Amino acid sequence: MAKPLIQMALDSLDFDATVGLATQVAPYVDIFEIGTPCIKHNGVNLVRELRSRFPDKLILVDLKTMDAGEYEATPFYAAGADICTVLGVSGLATIAGVVKAANAHGAEAQIDLINVDDKIGCAKASADLGAQIVGVHTGLDAQAAGHTPFADLSDIARLGLPVRISVAGGIKQSTVQDVVQAGANIIVVGAAIYGAPSPAEAAREIRELVDAA
Numbered sequence: 029m030a031k032p033l034i035q036m037a038l039d040s041l042d043f044d045a046t047v048g049l050a051t052q053v054a055p056y057v058d059i060f061e062i063g064t065p066c067i068k069h070n071g072v073n074l075v076r077e078l079r080s081r082f083p084d085k086l087i088l089v090d091l092k093t094m095d096a097g098e099y100e101a102t103p104f105y106a107a108g109a110d111i112c113t114v115l116g117v118s119g120l121a122t123i124a125g126v127v128k129a130a131n132a133h134g135a136e137a138q139i140d141l142i143n144v145d146d147k148i149g150c151a152k153a154s155a156d157l158g159a160q161i162v163g164v165h166t167g168l169d170a171q172a173a174g175h176t177p178f179a180d181l182s183d184i185a186r187l188g189l190p191v192r193i194s195v196a197g198g199i200k201q202s203t204v205q206d207v208v209q210a211g212a213n214i215i216v217v218g219a220a221i222y223g224a225p226s227p228a229e230a231a232r233e234i235r236e237l238v239d240a241a
């Protein structure tokens with residue numbers, strides 16, 4: 029299996045703070061995620077800014093698209109996004125639209141299973157539609173209610189679908205190696221890095237743990 033990638037979730041609303049945080053953690057991460065609140069606040073110009081500053085990083089735009097998949101995702105791919113997310117709960121037509129936009133730009137679509145009841149069915153249908161990545165995701169509000177992504181990750185990994193698996197939802201130093209062992213290809217880390225006294229040091233720790241797993 030290819031080495032898992034580390035995705036830094038940039039969840040600030042502030043444009044300059046987002047660029048600053050990306051700069052601090054850049055040596056240790058593979059993907060910059062422009063988080064949903066961040067992209068709603070700052071728009072496509074932030075994609076252009078990160079694309080020009082970090083030509084060697086992958087950029088994921090966490091659109092969490094719910095409708096009009098191709099129409100909504102196209103300008104973000106055109107601005108340099110490597111991956112855009114679409115909600116699994118949106119339905120097959122919307123997912124197919126984002127996959128179409130991704131393919132038109134030589135990029136990838138990630139289906140976010142957040143709040144999907146039938147995660148296995150949605151993951152299978154997404155793979156059938158040609159999605160490249162499925163995201164097992166416990167959102168911030170669900171985390172606050174005590175939920176985690178670990179059981180869902182095992183269920184999805186067990187399917188052996190022809191997709192890469194991303195996992196998000198409170199991943200931190202003490203759990204990052206477990207999710208690698210469970211079959212995650214992309215490890216998303218937000219608060220455990222941006223909430224640390226030294227985000228660069230926290231990102232370095234995560235990198236070491238993933239590489240050693």
Ligand SMILES: O=C([C@H](O)CO)[C@H](O)[C@H](O)COP(=O)(O)O
Pocket residue numbers: 037038039063064065090166167168196197198199216217218219220
């Ligand atoms: O996607 C996310 C959330 O829905 C807000 O946009 C987070 O970026 C993702 O959950 C990763 O953050 P942590 O859970 O803090 O690691």
